[in-house]
Amino acid sequence: MAKTFRAWDVDQEWLLPPSVHDFVPAGHAAHLIRDLVRETLDLQAIMDAYPEERGQPPYHPAMMTALLLYAYSRGIYASRRIAVACEERVDVMAVTGLQRPDFRTISDFRKRHLEALGALFVQVLTWCREAGLVKLGHVALDGSRIKANASKHKAMSYGRMVQAEAALAAEVARWLAAAEAADAADDAALGADRRGDELPEWVADKARRLAKIRAAKAALEAAAREQAAADGDPVAAEPAPPPRRGRPPMSPPGTPADQAQRNFTDPDSRILKTKDGFIQGYNAQAAVDGAQQIIVAHGLSNGNDQDQLSPLLDAIQSHTGRQPKEISADAGYCSEANLEVLEGRGIRGYVATGRQRHGQAAATGRGRQQGPRVRAMRQRLGRGGFRSRYRFRKQIVEPVFGQIKQARGFRQFLLRGLTAVRHEWALVCTAHNLAKLTRALA
Numbered sequence: 001m002a003k004t005f006r007a008w009d010v011d012q013e014w015l016l017p018p019s020v021h022d023f024v025p026a027g028h029a030a031h032l033i034r035d036l037v038r039e040t041l042d043l044q045a046i047m048d049a050y051p052e053e054r055g056q057p058p059y060h061p062a063m064m065t066a067l068l069l070y071a072y073s074r075g076i077y078a079s080r081r082i083a084v085a086c087e088e089r090v091d092v093m094a095v096t097g098l099q100r101p102d103f104r105t106i107s108d109f110r111k112r113h114l115e116a117l118g119a120l121f122v123q124v125l126t127w128c129r130e131a132g133l134v135k136l137g138h139v140a141l142d143g144s145r146i147k148a149n150a151s152k153h154k155a156m157s158y159g160r161m162v163q164a165e166a167a168l169a170a171e172v173a174r175w176l177a178a179a180e181a182a183d184a185a186d187d188a189a190l191g192a193d194r195r196g197d198e199l200p201e202w203v204a205d206k207a208r209r210l211a212k213i214r215a216a217k218a219a220l221e222a223a224a225r226e227q228a229a230a231d232g233d234p235v236a237a238e239p240a241p242p243p244r245r246g247r248p249p250m251s252p253p254g255t256p257a258d259q260a261q262r263n264f265t266d267p268d269s270r271i272l273k274t275k276d277g278f279i280q281g282y283n284a285q286a287a288v289d290g291a292q293q294i295i296v297a298h299g300l301s302n303g304n305d306q307d308q309l310s311p312l313l314d315a316i317q318s319h320t321g322r323q324p325k326e327i328s329a330d331a332g333y334c335s336e337a338n339l340e341v342l343e344g345r346g347i348r349g350y351v352a353t354g355r356q357r358h359g360q361a362a363a364t365g366r367g368r369q370q371g372p373r374v375r376a377m378r379q380r381l382g383r384g385g386f387r388s389r390y391r392f393r394k395q396i397v398e399p400v401f402g403q404i405k406q407a408r409g410f411r412q413f414l415l416r417g418l419t420a421v422r423h424e425w426a427l428v429c430t431a432h433n434l435a436k437l438t439r440a441l442a
Contacts, residue, residue: 023094029438030070030094036434037066041123045116059101064109068117070095072431073438075408079107114415118426121298122319124433128294129320131440138290138389139324140397141312141333143283143305144405147412148269148421152280216262268418270302282413284425287312288397289324294436295400296320298429300422305332310341323347328393331355339373350390353378404432 024030037043046061070092071082083103085092101109110117128134263269263280272281285299285308297315299308309329317323323345331352342349353374381388404410408431415424 020094020097023090027442028091028094029073029435029442030091032438032441033070033073033434034066034095036127036437037069038062040127041065041120043116045119046113049113049116059099059105059109061109061113063096063099064101064106065113065117065120066095067092067101067106068110068427069120069431069434072427073408073435075410077410077414079103079110082106111415114420114423114427118423118430121426121430121433124430124437125294125296125319128292128433128437131437133292133294133436133440134289134296134320135291136289136296136316136320136322136324138326138328138392138396139287139296139316140290140393141285141287141305141309141327141329142393142397142401143285143308143332144401145272145274145279145281146284146405146410146425147279147281148263148266149413149416150263150265150269150280152263152271152278154263154265154280216264216267219262219267266416268302268416268421272302282418282421282425283308285312286397286400286429287316288400290392290396292436292440293396293400293403294433295429296324298426300418300425302418305330306335306338309333309338313341313345313347326350326389328390328396330393334374334377336371336373339377343373349377350381350384350388350393351377352390353381400432404428408432 021031041062043061043065046065050058050061067082067086071077071085074091076082076085080103082092083101083106086096086100125134266280269280269282271278272283283301283303283305285301285305286295287297288294289296297312297319299311299315301308313323313327324347326348327342328350329352331354334351334353339349339351342351381390384390410428413421413424415421
């Protein structure tokens with residue numbers, strides 16, 4: 001008995017041209033993000049960068065913005081992968097209207113308008129608030145270490161710099177002397193009208209490496225002098241001699257410790273400890289609202305969490321005009337100063353005072369931080385037990401980092417330098433909120 005199948009004719013020509021609205025179903029995130037960007041988003045800061053018409057007309061900034069936001073919300077970050085998606089994925093075609101910018105155009109647009117793209121976070125957050133996704137009842141803070149666009153093997157410690165500088169300087173001096181002797185011999189053999197004064201390439205490479213090491217060493221020494229001055233050392237500009245009595249310091253005030261490192265690829269990044277070992281990276285911060293896991297504030301640093309609580313609270317106030325009623329955070333944010341900030345702002349805090357052991361209701365272990373406010377916080381968490389409001393932190397903010405890093409695959413920054421990476425993290429947070437918004441509106 002013959003079986004009938006649907007016709008499959010790839011050479012069939014279409015009588016009517018296709019519509020991008022038919023590429024994906026109605027209510028798809030591609031339609032929602034495209035229309036939100038086209039009809040609602042204020043792109044004046046980007047549009048002002050195109051003052052006059054000259055040469056080939058560029059791609060429309062609204063289309064490029066919608067493409068980046070949609071790609072980021074779908075876990076596509078590299079410009080080459082976005083360019084391929086413009087050719088292969090019908091949902092991306094529904095955003096671009098079948099236009100196909102190449103990867104260099106996408107990369108240049110992102111770099112040129114990176115600050116303005118990062119500033120779109122506030123507008124998207126406003127949409128989320130208008131949609132009822134932000135309540136500011138309970139906000140959880142957390143930081144996550146994310147790899148920088150640099151290898152930790154391209155970093156060198158200050159102690160190694162001191163040794164390498166002396167060794168390289170001596171080696172370069174020997175090679176320069178050998179090169180001068182070779183030049184003199186060439187002049188004698190070839191004549192004065194023949195060129196022979198260029199340094200060999202192997203000498204130039206060593207000289208460039210020596211210059212890099214000296215620049216990194218100077219930067220570490222300058223940072224150490226600034227830290228010594230901030231600590232109130234009277235002789236911050238010059239290294240101080242070791243004291244006559246007691247154990248001598250590991251390094252004199254104003255001098256970097258031998259273990260202090262600086263990366264040659266991305267000097268702003270730092271060696272950070274994670275549960276899987278050490279990485280060269282940054283500390284990405286997020287304040288997440290407990291209602292629908294919307295990021296209400298973001299930040300980024302190359303240090304620890306403790307200095308990030310006040311900036312995140314300031315950002316929440318700036319973005320929403322309000323302060324949250326409750327804040328939960330892990331032990332990295334615990335200090336007398338931070339708890340005093342929460343008290344002064346009238347925010348009820350649930351901040352861990354130590355590590356949370358298995359079977360323990362809250363992270364109330366005794367850590368290095370001590371003081372009356374820390375002790376009071378330890379008692380508050382202990383009284384709450386397994387019903388403490390602190391438990392909300394794990395189900396509010398930690399899943400957000402899981403969605404960004406695991407579900408959408410953002411595990412390494414593409415850009416370099418603290419300022420550029422901050423804007424890149426803002427763009428990632430904006431895409432996260434857009435994904436939540438489109439799911440709520442669908």
